[in-house]
Amino acid sequence: MHTSLTRQTVPWEAVIAIDGADPQRLPAPLAADPRVRILALPRPVGAACARNLALNDVRTEYVNWADDDDEFTDAAMSVRLTALQSAGVGWSAGWSQDLHPDGSTTLWECPAPPGRHEAGDVWTYWKTPADTIPIGPTTILARTDLVRAAPMGGLVQGEDYMTAIGVTSLAPGILLRLPVYRYRKHPGQMTTQPGYDELESAAREHAWQYGRSLRSALRNHQSQPVFGDRPMETGAGVPV
Structure with a gap:
């Protein structure tokens, strides 16, 4: 990840959340880079909490989430920053690639099509919770105030x-119609760990419902909305 950042053509800085591990284990090239700042957490808190706490230390106008075992394409920052500022929008994203151990890549074209999307429209390409998400989270470069308003959700995955x-x-x-991020595929990644699938469907359901409700609230519906083929049920729900 750090090496790919050094190839970017726009100024950047990184905040690295060390989730309860020994900060001394930080690789020397990162420790020596003045553009890299560290948030060393005293105990493990999980990905969502660690990333949200690191967001407190972001000082740039725009921000992009990233995982330490992945990489950006060389023009990832410049092309999205140009597109975002030229169009006067809040975010810009692209496609992603799976980076395999042999160095080959497989392109993933997300369900949301290339082009401009109005607020709330990306969610409409997520037809059911069981489907793949409509856009790659780490492909999004966005205004920092937007990300602070919509940070990582409080989920274990x-x-x-x-x-x-x-x-x-x-x-x-x-x-944009081009890849900006590469997910490195390897045995240690979170999605391959035992038990990962046990909560995946519930996590997708929660995020899908969040998008549905957020879109409804922001569009100021006065009556009970129905999106897709799953109408809301009448009654009171009490999560415990």
Whole structure:
């Protein structure tokens, strides 16, 4: 990740959340880079909390979530920053690639199509919770105030689904027709760990419902809305 950042053509700085680990384990090139700042948490708090606390230390006008084992394409920052500022929108995103151990890549074209999207429209390409999410969370470069308004959700996984839906619901944006992020595929990644699938459907359901409700609230519906093929049920719900 750090190496890919050094290839960017626009100024940047990184805030690294060290989730309860020894800060001395930070690789030397990162420790020596003045553009890298560290948030060392005293105990493990999980990805969502660690990332949200790191967001407190962001000083730039725009922000992009990233995982330490992935990388950005060389023009990722410049092309999205140009598109965002030229269009006067709140966010800009692109496609992603899976980066395999042999160095080959597989392109993932997210369900949301390239082009301009008005606030809340990206969610409409997420037809059911079981489907893949409509846009890649780490492909989104957005105004920092938007990300603070829609940070990582408080989930043990799928927390990034929440921020992707939240940011794209709060402001219009541009989705570019090119890859900007590479997910490195390896045995240690979170999605391959035992038990990951046990909560995945529930996390997707929560994020999908969040997007549905947020879109409804922001559009000021006065009556009970129905989106897609899943109408809201009448009655009171009490999560415990």
